[in-house]
Amino acid sequence: MLTIYADPQITGMHDTMFFVAMIWKKNIGLRSEFGRQLKKDNKPPGSAGGSVREWKFLKYLSFLRSVIVPRNTVDNLAKPEETQVQMCRVY
Secondary structure: OOOOOOOOOOOOHHHHHHHHHHHHHHHHHHHHHHHHHHHHHOOOOOOOOOOOOOOOOOOOOHHHHHOOOOOOOOOOOOOOOOOOOOOOOOO
């Protein structure tokens, strides 16, 4: 795990921007993993897979539950009513 400590000796814009970028990247990673963990929790009972250890940050990031909404999946398969079947004669 990456631990970030604020260094009081950071000077200059480049160092500050690097530090902010590191924190931003860590934030995005934690939020993405939290979304994946929520998706795992929403699987129907009896689905494949054994017992999985709970992610250690799940309870700390639970305040994000109201913000993160699962997206609908999209596929490129035609629905049965949209599919047109053409009949042809076999000689």
